[in-house]
Amino acid sequence: MQKINKTSNSQAQVYQAQPLIKAQPLFQQVCIIGLGLIGASLAQAIKDNGLSKRLVAVDRYAPSLEAGIEQGLLDAGGLTLSEVITGSDLIVIAVPVQAVEAVFVDIKGVMNSGQLASDCIITDVCSTKGNIIAAAKAVFTTLPIGLVPAHPIAGAENSGYHARRAELFVNHSVIICKLPTTNYMSIIKLRQLWEAVGATVMAMDAEHHDSILAHTSHLPHLLAFNLVEQLASHDDNLDMFRYAAGGFRDFSRIAASDPKMWHDIFFANQSAIVSALDEYSVCLQTMRQLIIDKDSTALMGLLGRAQAARRHFGHMLASTPYTDISAMSASYVISPSTTVTGTIAIPGDKSISHRSIMLGSLAEGVTHVTGFLEGEDALATLQAFRDMGVTIEGPNKGRLTIHGVGMNGLKPSKTPLYMGNSGTSMRLLSGILAAQAFDSVLTGDTSLNKRPMERVAAPLRQMGAVIQSTGTSGTSPLSITGRDNVGKLLQGINYDMPVASAQIKSCLLLAGLWADGTTTVTQPEVSRDHTERMLSAFGYEVTVDGNRISVEGGGKLTGGDIAVPADISSAAFFMVAAAISKGSELTLTQVGVNPTRTGIIDILKLMNADISLSNETHVGGEPVADITIRSSNLMGIEIPESLVPLAIDEFPVLFIAASCAQGRTVLTGAKELRVKESDRIVVMAEGLQTLGIDCTVTEDGLIIEGKGIEGNGTEINNSQPIFGGGHIVSHHDHRIAMSFTVASLRASQQITIEGVETVNTSFPGFAELANQIGMAVQVDSGIDNSIDNA
Template structure:
């Protein structure tokens, strides 16, 4: 597909088969960034290759780190220690990667006496950056934003620890403070209003950082050296989620997704779907790298409406557009509350999700911090959905096409490459095999 390309996803009678999704994007970012400040080699297997994670590889290379690539999903990162990053001769381009720009800012804040500039594409440049600049300034770094956005200039300084209560639940802001805390005198503690993904804490602990985790807070102290050695990246739950919802909505489906990250701080969608009556079973639970993992078995099932509350939002933030689509096919009116953060993503995901549902004949209403969707237990009619440059909206549109009566035309479908290159190819292969395979019987 060319830039801005349109793609039609036709309705399918059923989805049957087995698949494995690419490595977790959030963990892949962290493995490269933390590997860069480790002593010696870090070997990463299961790396989730995407436009976003490619930007992270390019960023650490710009900082003087050697990264060798072996095939699609194995990397060797040759770290230069906590203070071995070098100043590039040009700004570091973070492309569209929000995780990259916010996490790397924490590392650069600790490079005492050096100045760095971070830039990004048009979409990333619209996203708020004061949320990381403010705590890093409190720690002693000099951080300048451009009216609260990119470009962002960081001058590393002699940092000191802080106690920081997150104004909004954000794993990215939490991680920025924790990474800066590796360089700070004293202790740095982040208190969360609600639990967010803890991939940074898990990986820092595996690398030997002095870190203490609690249910609602985490503390890190200055580190002398880190060593990660080897790390395996599990399959990305956010990449598995479109297939989970599709198999739930398309009648007669039976789908198995293997090797998925099942970190409970990431799998809020499974809890929401269970309340709605979905038939999803977790089996073969096992550690994958430093994370809990396992396999999913999904059967189609009729759904009923539910309400998603503020406390649930951080554990399902990337999957909330898919929840809206599930709600469109459920009996009754579903409501999302406390998700104003969706308005600060690659698109305004509240308005974009509501518009997408209306475009395929669903009754949906946006609210300041969420939406309400009145569902009908039947296939939506289909239609045309614009991705608005947002990979999550493009995948929502694809699932809507599978579950619709008449298919969905997706404008700007190629934006899925930001997080999941090969998504549409995997979708088409699943459609093809579903046409000939029979469900497994146990």
């Protein structure tokens, strides 16, 4: 009895979000037919959550009924339906699929005798639906108006009444099959029941359900049984099983399931399973032939796509990060520190990593990439091209091998292309996809789907593209119609950009590679030119005349070697960290110093920062250098608007530098900051004010009253705290989170930053590197490891 009480207490914690349901039961009496794992677990969940005034059960195994009554789970139990059914307004059928028709016969009998109302809700938990509906028609002729076929996608290795777990359905899906004959309120009440026990409910027609389950559940079980039988039939079967590796044990685990149950399922869903098996046989023959032919590229592409797809679709459906699910809803807890020192390497440049995937995929031949940034955003781009048929080996410690398919070799993705949180991926890919022969859909996570996409869609339409954005705000998902359905090529245009934006410029230049004629983009200010440089590196001619950049359509790209330098946007956090802290000297090795990206260096120098460059060279067509920065007496400045496009991503951390400077810093001409992952002007201002900094938000910038004190002569006076402590909400913006981490170097108290899981979008390993140079960053994943989440 003690164990039952413990389970009940545990469930009170899990389900405390549904107190309303506990106060108002959904049903007068629920009858569970079959007290196996699923039936008994649902009974326990109903009991723990107070979803029914009474709970009764029918089972052929009397000891299960006796245990249920003795332990207080059931109010009554019987070997036949007529013993307990009176007063029931919900029946849950939890028996093997082949036994369901006999249960329907019993239900019809108690309806005819007047023990059960004809509109009672009747549902099931079976993994096939077509045969359930057929059985009901065979028994009732006209389907009962309360019949709602359902299937919880949940289970466990152990079975039977004593294996029950009330939390079995938490965070699992339940499929409800709506029938035209069903009373609508029956569907509503059943949905409420499943949601109350923690499940996510979705609607699906019965035929589609059986097809999906045939592929995702029934086929894997069939293959597992068959593989074990194959090995057991060998003459040396003892050695086969003795030396079986972990992969075999993992795959064949499901062959330990109940043979009678699966025998019944395979016959019940015969048509869909045979179809899935035929499809699998074709795919297996394809792989067999690739091995016979020793077609390394094609086999590597197939294996790579399969490996990535297993992870990708889970992240896409849940809108979670690629690199670390455990970091969701994570926070930084940072204790004040004063000094940073050392020599460190910064991860690869995100902008160049994106473009290496895109152009390498479109090139003829093989492209080898080193220094690739294995962050969320770049991985989204990589996955998109895998989805379009490109074979990509890696990433492995920053190394990729891309087997280019040429300018016209991309294939349509079978699903929407998921960009995660990457605006760069979505905007640049829009230009590429607008010129393809096939239709495409681009989507992202909740944050990305709020960001403006008309800024690329509108000029692409001027080139003849057919693009549909979403809603009145012109956001994603984006639907792009291919030229095969439009009937014409894109046309080159002359486009005057209203704002300097490397993403818009790159989108149009990439579309121009397929356009008829010349595409010319004129920008009001210089913006980063990685696309132009990399196109040239791949052998595509680009004409640059001041702020006018042009490409002629119809050329080709040739694969080669791309070395990705360290990302100056990521280096910016450590540059500011060294400048504002006491007695610090930090060297960042081989950082990209493309002149269209060095606004952070120029602005810090104007603020009197002590920065020097050494070991200057070129890597893959991009200039790189070691950057050394030391403690500095920073001065407030009016930031020249000409430098704004060259430092647009670095302003959050520059706001930290301005807070530590002597005097006022004024930023104007930075309206672009308001449509990033967050409104970075407002969010940074809120955080600065939380930490005690006076600042004023303007329409296109920010005014910050620095709290730095003038040094005496050459003395560096940056030892006193500038910031207080407090709780910062990053709005899941990676640059906001990292910027306020830097602020801890001049804080008097602990700073907690909420929502740092997105740091992996641009800077995996940021916290570890910060601690390596002397900071004190603790990552709180938000997961209570004391709770068994199995």
